[in-house]
Amino acid sequence: MSARLLIISSIVTVLGFSGVCGSIMLEMRRSAQELARQTQENLASTIGADINRNIELYDLSLRAVVSSLALPELAQVDAKIRNLILFDHSVSAKHFGPMQVFDPTGRLWLDSATLTPQSVDRAGEEFFRVHVEQPDLGLYISRPMQHRGTYSVVLSRRVSAPDGSLAGVVAGSIRFSYFKDLFNRLHLAPQDVIAVVARDGTLMMRTPFDPGLLGTNVMTNIGIDKLLGQRRGWFSGHGKIDKIGRMYVWADSSRPLIVLVGRSWDDVFVMWRQEALRIGAILLVLAVIVAGFTVFFIREIDRRADAERRLEELATTDGLTGLTNRRKFDLVMDREWRRAVRSATPISLLIIDADHFKSFNDNFGHQAGDQVLVGIALCIADSAARAADCAARFGGEEFAVLLPGMNATQSQGVAETIRRKVELWSEGQAGVTVSIGVASMTPAPSQHWSVLFEAADKALYAAKDLGRNRCVVAASRADLNLVA
Known part of the structure; x- marks a missing residue:
């Protein structure tokens, strides 16, 4: 007993130090991640503000052209004065292309250059x-494209006639040299990435520059809805080409173009990893000191745990089919029922019975009958493959499947899948089929799961009365209205 108490005391001491050091390390990791997020958010905010401010300025010029085209006096002046009037407010920075006005047929009509x-x-x-x-539509920002011999992003607005019909389109462009100059002013780590993304997920610009990615949808993995659903935030993702894991941060998703700043997780946690290794080495020395005293007991515990695990599997698994047995199923049913009550979510139950199984046993023998049961169990397990689903053999030729979170329509689809699989599989097994009773409901706190079981059981009898080899869905009320 004194040796055991010494070992327990040593383990508690090591675990205590590990807990303290672990909490410190986790806090350091959280701080490193938060610092990186704030830094990237500030960078994304600065870059996004610059890009979208220039887009707004260019859009103001487009609006001025659209407004000027509505002046009736414009048709009475010569071409030089007309250009001065139309393009007086146009942005003329070196990275902005000239503005052009196209007539309703798409022909170039006016050019500021x-x-x-x-x-x-x-x-x-x-x-x-x-x-x-x-x-x-208003302002339209195109995908990256060749425009006037240069890779650019085209900005355009509609010119409408007084009756609302199309009178033309005014368009201009922002050359890629603008983005390159902007990104070249930044000091980035080798694995850092900055991407400019449109609101539909289209990649407009990226550094490091990769022309093969421009115009592709880079938000398919995370989903553009998540990006637009939060004004600012971050997510973890991997690069399409280099497959490097990064933290991607955006600062303002309400802008026409969204800036994503990505930093590799290696760079985010480089300092934290060094401290973690140092603290881990100290804990390792302490763990080695007590390892010799605990190895024997750990082996004994492992042996006992393994034996208990095997016993539990034997106690909760049907020996023939490998499915859950009735005892385990009742425990799972009770647990999922209470969870459905708390979360107010639907829960469905299928009760499955092999048709004419006793006759099959009489004609072909119990060994062939066991093979049929195993085949039916495989069809059931293959169709109810979610982690929360529970398939069980109740005994004899009767099975049950619990489908948490599924409504009647969805559970009927699973039941029909099982029925078809059994029917196809059993073509070479003397045509054994199954009848399935389906019940689904959103339980109330006052109800017991036996209500669902009773409904599914009655639906099963209805399926047999209707000719077998079919699925019948029962309403969740006690009087059991049946819907074929």
């Missing part, structure tokens, strides 16, 4: 077609 525009037809371009199809 020249008084004699070239003969160009843009009717087939996406930035033109979208305004034809969506009159109320």
Whole structure:
């Protein structure tokens, strides 16, 4: 007893130090992650503000052109004065392309860079077609594309006639040199990534620059709805090309273009990892000191635990089919029922019975009957494969499947899948089929799960009365209204 108490005291001491050190390490890790998130959010906010401010400025110029085109006096002035009036407020920075006005057919009509525009037809371009199809769109930001010989993002607005019909489209562009100059001013780690994403998930620009990714949807893994659902936030993801795990942070998803700043988890936790290794080494020395005293007892505990586990499996598993037995099923049923009551979610039960099984046993023998039961069990287990599903053999030729979270329609689909699989499998087994009773309900606190069981059982008898080899769904009331 004194040796055992010494060992227990030593283990408690080691665990105590481990708990204290572990909590410190977790807090350090959380602090490192939070610091990285704040840093990346500030960077994303700064870059996003610069990009979207320039888009707003350019959009103001587009609006000015649209407003000026509505002036009736514009048709009476010569081309030079008309260009001065239209493009007086246009942005003229080196990274912004000239503004162009296209007529309703897509032909180039006016160009801020020249008084004699070239003969160009843009009717087939996406930035033109979208305004034809969506009159109320407003500002449209195109995918990255070749525009006037340069990789650019085209910004466009619809010009409407007084009657609301299409009078033209005014368009301009922001060259990729703007984004490159902006990103080149930043000091980034080798594995850092900055991406500019449109509100539909389209990648507009990225550093490190990769032209193969431009225009693709990079938000398929996380889902653009999550990004737009929160104004600011972060998620963990892997790069499409380098597969490096990163923390991606965005600062303002309400803007036309969203900036994602990604930093590799290795860089986020580099300092924390060094401290963790040092603390871990100290704990390892302490653990080695007590390891010699505990190894024998650990082996004994493992042996006992393994034996208990095997006994529990034998006690809760049907020996023939490998499914859960009735005793274990009742425990699972009670637990899932109470969970459904707390969360007010539906729960469904299937009761399955092999048709004419006694006759099959009489004709082919019990060994063949056992093989049929095993086959039916495999079909059931293959169809109810969710982690929360519980398939059990009640005894003889009767089975049950518990489907937490499923409504009547969904559970009927599972039941029909089981029935078809058994029917197809049993074509070479003298045509053994199954009848299935289905019951589903959202339980009330005052109800017991036996109500659901009774409903499914009555639905099973109804399936047999209707000719077998079918599924019948029962209403969740005690009077059991049946729906075929």
